[in-house]
Amino acid sequence: MSTTLLLALLIWMVVIATICIELYIHRYRLFLRPSSGRFQHFLHPLPYPEEGEDSAFCDLCHGKLGTSEIAVCACGKKFHPECIAETECPGCGNDLRHMQVRSPSVFMCPQCLVPAPGGQCPECGATYPRRDGTFRCSECGSNVLPSELACRRCGCRYVARRTNGYKPR
Known part of the structure; x- marks a missing residue:
């Protein structure tokens, strides 16, 4: 083979490798980076109420938290006790057996x-x-x-x- 053909093949391989790396970096920035916050609105589709109002929502089922008991994780997420019976906090991954259960302040x-x-x-x-x-x-x-x-x-x-x-x- 001639050196010109080998050089063209080498340049073509470098270009394809560069494109693959750029696509990987672009995909990582859009979808895989957990701290990007880009899709944060998908995680909490319901609006959070003003402090002191009675319309707080469970972070698992998104049902309204009434005046009954509320399970509160160390990271601040709130749940119905029956929603977290055998699961973990979706926000931080803490085992919910160590979560405090309290009555909400009304x-x-x-x-x-x-x-x-x-x-x-x-x-x-x-x-x-x-x-x-x-x-x-x-x-x-x-x-x-x-x-x-x-x-x-x-x-x-x-x-x-x-x-x-x-x-x-």
């Missing part, structure tokens, strides 16, 4: 002393503010500013109570 109405999920008392109808000072309208569910005491969406008016709650007029 806001209590200071006047009626009953659980007020979502900041609204089912007994007296009072609505209590979140950490940012806003509260949820009992009629339409939109945010109400405490300085206005009226819902912008439905027009429901509120009166401030001495227990730091708000009640519809």
Whole structure:
């Protein structure tokens, strides 16, 4: 064989090897790198609620976590105890036999002393503010500013109570 043909064959092999390496690196960057965060929305398709609201979800079945017991992993994931009976945490791989099971912290109405999920008392109808000072309208569910005491969406008016709650007029 001539040296020109051997040189062309060698160059062709180098080009093919380079293309294969580039494809491998591209595939690794898109699909295999666990810390990329690119597909993080597939892992948690449901929105996480604001702190203090009653609409937390199980990280396995995505069912709503109510006021019953909740299993909490050391990494912060929350589950129904029956969902994790013989499994491991999908977030960190910890054995769930070592997970603490506790009751969720539920806001209590200071006047009626009953659980007020979502900041609204089912007994007296009072609505209590979140950490940012806003509260949820009992009629339409939109945010109400405490300085206005009226819902912008439905027009429901509120009166401030001495227990730091708000009640519809």
